[in-house]
Amino acid sequence: MxxxxxxxxxxxxxxxxxxxxxxxxxxxxxxxxxxxxxxxxxxxxxxxxxxxxxxxxxxxxxxxxxxxxxxxxxxxxxxxxxxxxxxxxxxxxxxxxxxxxxxxxxxxxxxxxLRDGAESSSDETVAFDGDSRRAVVRGERVDVEGDGSFVGATTFDCR
CATH class of the missing domain: 3.30.70.3250 (Ribonuclease P, Pop5 subunit)
Structure with missing residues (x-):
């Protein structure tokens, strides 16, 4: 053909x-x-x-x-x-x-x-809502784990 x-x-x-x-x-x-x-x-x-x-x-x-x-x-x-x-x-x-x-x-x-590859992220422990919690940090964005789901935050919120 x-x-x-x-x-x-x-x-x-x-x-x-x-x-x-x-x-x-x-x-x-x-x-x-x-x-x-x-x-x-x-x-x-x-x-x-x-x-x-x-x-x-x-x-x-x-x-x-x-x-x-x-x-x-x-x-x-x-x-x-x-x-x-x-x-x-x-x-x-x-x-x-x-x-x-x-x-x-x-x-x-x-x-x-397109960037080559995904944005780098790191697992950290942050202070959020008066408690120490696990979080995934990507640049200025922080996804804080709590009660089986995540909460979106910024580095300013986690002090």
Missing amino acids: KHLPKHLRPRWRYLAVGLEAWPDADVSRADFQRSVWFAAQNLVGDVGSADADLRVVRFSFDSGTGEALLRVRRGEVERARAAVACVDSVRDDPIGVAVRGVSGTIRAAAEKY
């Missing part, structure tokens, strides 16, 4: 996406892809989501932070951004999704908008 000529091939854009969740969240590539498809389907319908053809090209997630690279058809970038903004959980884990940028090639998107 012959390849299509270049002027007839589909054109793609690539969305670089940052992900953030609680430190104990378990998010896989397949689960994130499913959540993106469901969000697109619920927002723009079956036909609109098929036109956008959202696919996860690259994915990394560890200790509550991660990033992904999504492929979308060239004329459907705005719909894709709206659909990605509607993703609020993967399985039962709440997740924050932010589009960092859009590019025409995978390489350019990765170089401009």
Whole structure:
């Protein structure tokens, strides 16, 4: 079977996406892809989501932070951004999704908008709410463990 000529091939854009969740969240590539498809389907319908053809090209997630690279058809970038903004959980884990940028090639998107690897985090013991508790520290953000769940805080809150 012959390849299509270049002027007839589909054109793609690539969305670089940052992900953030609680430190104990378990998010896989397949689960994130499913959540993106469901969000697109619920927002723009079956036909609109098929036109956008959202696919996860690259994915990394560890200790509550991660990033992904999504492929979308060239004329459907705005719909894709709206659909990605509607993703609020993967399985039962709440997740924050932010589009960092859009590019025409995978390489350019990765170089401009993706960091190499997840943000460094460390387990520490902090003073919070008059008690000493375990926490996961990522930059200025501190996720304090308490009563089976996490509480978001800053380094200023943990003194």
